[in-house]
Amino acid sequence: MAPLAQDWTYAEWSAVYNALSFGIAGMGSATIFFWLQLPNVTKNYRTALTITGIVTLIATYHYFRIFNSWVAAFNVGLGVNGAYEVTVSGTPFNDAYRYVDWLLTVPLLLVELILVMKLPAKETVCLAWTLGIASAVMVALGYPGEIQDDLSVRWFWWACAMVPFVYVVGTLVVGLGAATAKQPEGVVDLVSAARYLTVVSWLTYPFVYIVKNIGLAGSTATMYEQIGYSAADVTAKAVFGVLIWAIANAKSRLEEEGKLRA
Incomplete structure (x- = not known):
């Protein structure tokens, strides 16, 4: 890993500190919510909701580690002029x-x-494997x-990672279109929202990745990078997870009313 820049201001350091703290709070509270909701959905959707909670739990753990590493990497205190340095x-x-x-959570998000x-069942297994492997390769190449x-x-590996990225996004936008249209009334819009939220949040990552490729450097580049990744993570995992719960909840209600085959 590259050494940190030396020219940090307290405002820049604090902005990253707060972004990482927000990630811990968002992911942690989402995990609790998803698992508390497990008894309220039918058994057909408990696996999906359990995985949703696992994703945010893994993210919570890693945000704790990133946060602690961030704090340990700096000395913060009052300077001679009375301002924090x-x-x-x-x-x-x-x-x-x-x-x-x-590497752990991105394939699970798609699953x-x-x-x-x-x-x-056959389509589920096929999509889970192909999209899961493609997304893992994307992360590994980045x-x-x-x-x-x-x-x-940086540009070379960015371009390599974009190949599986385009495949996954294309599958979400086009490949799952027909399957989405077959979802029951009242659920179609939620499934579409989940697909497109994934696409929009994922599009954030390649742009954050090239922050250092387009002229930004030093502490400013690192600050934007950390804040951008944190915002994208909370959206792609915690907010996306709420949509997964909403879909599971809506389908469970339809099953209980006899309007959807269990």
Whole structure:
């Protein structure tokens, strides 16, 4: 991992500190909510909702690790002029936790969407494997460029990661269109919202990735990178998870009313 820049202001450090804290709070509270809701959905959707909670639990753990690493990487205190000053402590900031998190959670995010749609068993297995593997490859290809300062290397790995990225996004937008149309009335809009929220939140990641490729550097680039990834994570996991719960809840209600085959 590349050493942190030396030119940090207290405002920049604090902005990242608060973004990471927000990630912990958002993911942690979402986990509690999803698992408390398990008894309120039928058995057909409990696996999807359980996975939703696992995703946010894994993210909560990694945000704790990122947060602690961030705090340890700096010395913060009052300077001679009475204002807070921030200096690098020399302890490395381990941002690799993000990629470990994504490697575990990104495939699961797609699996929970596929499960809650309740597609035919063969189609469910096929989509879960193909999208899960493609998303894991996407994350693995992105990491080598993330830890490099050489722009040509960063662009190369970014382009490589975009290949499976485009495949996954294309499947969400086009490939699942017909399956979405077959969802029961009152659920179609929720499933569509979940698909497109995934696409929109995922589009944030490649743009944040190239922050350092387009001229930004030092503490400013790192600040935007950390805040951007944190906002995208909360949207893609906690907010997306709420939509998964809403779909499971709506379908469970229809099953109980006899309007949907169990």
